[in-house]
Amino acid sequence: MAAPLPEGVSAEAMSSALDRFARIVGADWVFTEDKITPYEDPYTISNDETEHRPYAAVAPASTEEVQEIVRVANEFGVPLWPVSRGKNFAYGGAAPVMSGTVVLDMNRMNRILEVNEEFGYALVEPGVSYFELYDYIQEKGLKLWIDVPDPGWGSVVGNALDHGIGYTPYGDHFAMQCGMEVVLPNGEVVRTGMGAMPGNNTWQLFKYGYGPYVDGIFSQSNFGVVTKMGIWLMPEPAGYRPYLITFENEDDIETVTERLRPLKVAGVIQNGATVRSLVLDAAITRTKSQYYDGDGPIPPSVAKTMMADLDLGMWNFCGALYGPPPVMDTLWTAIRDSFADIPGVKFYFPEDRRHKVDLLLHRAETMKGVPKLTEFNFLNWDGGGGHVGFSPVSPITGKDAIKQYNMVSSRVREYGFDYMGLLAIGWRDLHHVTVIVYDKTDPDERKKLDELFNILVDEAAAEGYGEYRTHIRYMDRIAKTYSWNDNALWKMHETIKDALDPNGILAPGKSGIWGKNRRKA
């Protein structure tokens, strides 16, 4: 079916805007009709084909072109949905919240403007992928590591803006961001931090500049289009030693998490370490049918077989040590001693692994910032190949870990899915990321997933757990769980939105924020 026009925009206005966009970027870089498929949600959850459908896409090549596009969009009231690379398939890919929105595709702006080895930073445009930045650094032989999320095809800028995480000591991507260039919804361009000083020499070195520190308002928001961003890079450490610690029992997650907290808070665990569930890990190297051909989640007996076969536990803690060998030795002793008394615990370094294709060998690359797509193997676990991420934030306590696990896994299994989850250990919180892999071609399964997801959000919120990030379909729902004092924070977001974007041009509905022209009462 044809893509719907955005609410309140006439066919004439859209057509005029697209003509003007074509004059700005060239007709080859405006996409409509059969050419917009790449901008649709690759794993649509909705069974209503009119939802989350872009009308068109436009791909600028420079900040100036972004400014011109934004001005035209204001003139014709055409909404824009900026995506850096649009590769975050678990959260909707390049597709907009509101149907008819024109995707502002930043892929062509993929210049690596600077990589500074002395200070450890890069200045990049939003179209730069982790693969591209990594390759650039390798080609120049720079002694720098990047930090990557699981799929390496995503945008360095986009991931940081969406509060994404990775697995080296630089795993909190937004915390490592330093200095932005942003096109505002009125077409003006600002540089943040020290970038606001003409001729400055510290745009990528000092975040705060002078006056309000505004960078955060351009993350997970629709207040501007980031066209350049600085990101701090880690100097190649003197040593690197990835490890895997496996735990046999489901309930071990409680003790493991309780032991993890002091190690993380004290910096003994240096990186964005993860505790991963058996099926997620098995799915990196195997498919479900190799172990089980029944319906629904795998039974415990099969889990035992998988654990023995793959040298995995019910829970698998992937971490790494960084630094001079005596530092790594000291930290490792503390880590090993913290877990040594848990019955059935096993400790592995890469040389201890039996299989050539293996969880630790795979994570060993990721934890040193080598971009890959390996993690996506889990999509083949049970066929069908759609997936969505459910990502509530929790304190790092045993009590919360087991409660989270029980709440989520029981619901997921009740709906016939395998539990594939991980606890990503942040500075002082856990991101409990559950990946639900479903058959995206089956309308019944989509419907079931949608029902499940809504239940998960509501049940989490009732216990004080909130999502840190979500699929376009659930942005409004999750915003409503952040409702303290009669939604005061979202009302403030709306006030800022209206001031910066009076015509509601930019990304309607992003993070549950709507312009005043489309706001529901």
Add this chain to the structure above:
Amino acid sequence: MAAPLPEGVSAEAMSSALDRFARIVGADWVFTEDKITPYEDPYTISNDETEHRPYAAVAPASTEEVQEIVRVANEFGVPLWPVSRGKNFAYGGAAPVMSGTVVLDMNRMNRILEVNEEFGYALVEPGVSYFELYDYIQEKGLKLWIDVPDPGWGSVVGNALDHGIGYTPYGDHFAMQCGMEVVLPNGEVVRTGMGAMPGNNTWQLFKYGYGPYVDGIFSQSNFGVVTKMGIWLMPEPAGYRPYLITFENEDDIETVTERLRPLKVAGVIQNGATVRSLVLDAAITRTKSQYYDGDGPIPPSVAKTMMADLDLGMWNFCGALYGPPPVMDTLWTAIRDSFADIPGVKFYFPEDRRHKVDLLLHRAETMKGVPKLTEFNFLNWDGGGGHVGFSPVSPITGKDAIKQYNMVSSRVREYGFDYMGLLAIGWRDLHHVTVIVYDKTDPDERKKLDELFNILVDEAAAEGYGEYRTHIRYMDRIAKTYSWNDNALWKMHETIKDALDPNGILAPGKSGIWGKNRRKA
């Protein structure tokens, strides 16, 4: 003389507002006439007595009272200047930019709402001083360290909001902030991050929450009044070893800085270390008259005497090691080896120091987060006791360090002051903080200082160095140095200001941001 009314506010309106304030907080907590002295700039630079004078002060005891005060201020158009403790004397104390502004004194809101040892954080109100937080932790015997700036009487909240720094590994105070409660200029109250979720369990554990990360816009701004803030605290490390490395020659600053960069970027230097100048350090334990009774800055021969007497260098690098002994040993070897070939270098641990009252013994306390007022001894260096901080940001390079030093010290000496400066080493930048100590009772010296300061700002900006923070008197001037793209960033600040504070009630002129009612063309 009587304090002037704020521009555009009638005596009647002010009087009505003060009556209403008294009804909210009690008459004892509204200060006028002779009771407002504590809110005036303790080290006035201006010779015009009508400048930077508060008309009154009001001290609320709760978030609700702050909300009511803000609503009344809107009703009568009375501007408010919020201060946490108002103790940052080098930058204006509690005094407002605009004369007649009513100080909103948050000192009474000094509750320590929670200190969590397991996770390492505190939730505090803005009136809580470093001394109070430290004492609380000591009394309860909690294994936590705080991070303090030089004077311990300041506000934990206020310092973080002003992008202040300290000297432990948690020295970037704003980076350690997690979760705020903020009264907006319209009287509404928001909680940021996870605080926006009712019943959440991670307000002080995870910063970003969901949607735009807004905390930064309440720092160095006039967009809201922060009434609660979370701050991460460092677990007591397994070991601590402060050290001092002295360098004999003025020019050594170039080599020292060049060697520091890789150590800091790689995390070998773990803390907010500082390279300090001779006179600043001598002034901690001595006065100028003990060495020199001539006019103007001390001559080189006297500097030599001071160095020999006090076991100091022309530059003194104060750092510390934290962690298990093998970790400290490894890092120390790397640090020592980096500086060992500099002629005249000397390495000291506390047990190597001759004098009982000593720079390293003093900094050893500060680098483990013990709040003090010792650093203020420098005020007595030359009598007169006023001081102001000039604080441009620079890359961590030898070239920039020596250039900065030459630019600033030559001007400072030209104007007859001693150079008392330090380079505070941030993640990837230097804060070059120069303290200018002057006779606050002498109108000529004030005039000279004012002239000098303006020159320093302009000369720094011409070379791309911008201040990270400043005295109330220079807020406009420094804002104007951040003028990229026709002041685009400040125009954006004004847009947000007008949306959140349409009546321009809050802190007119803070960081060079004015409400639309008082904005100059």
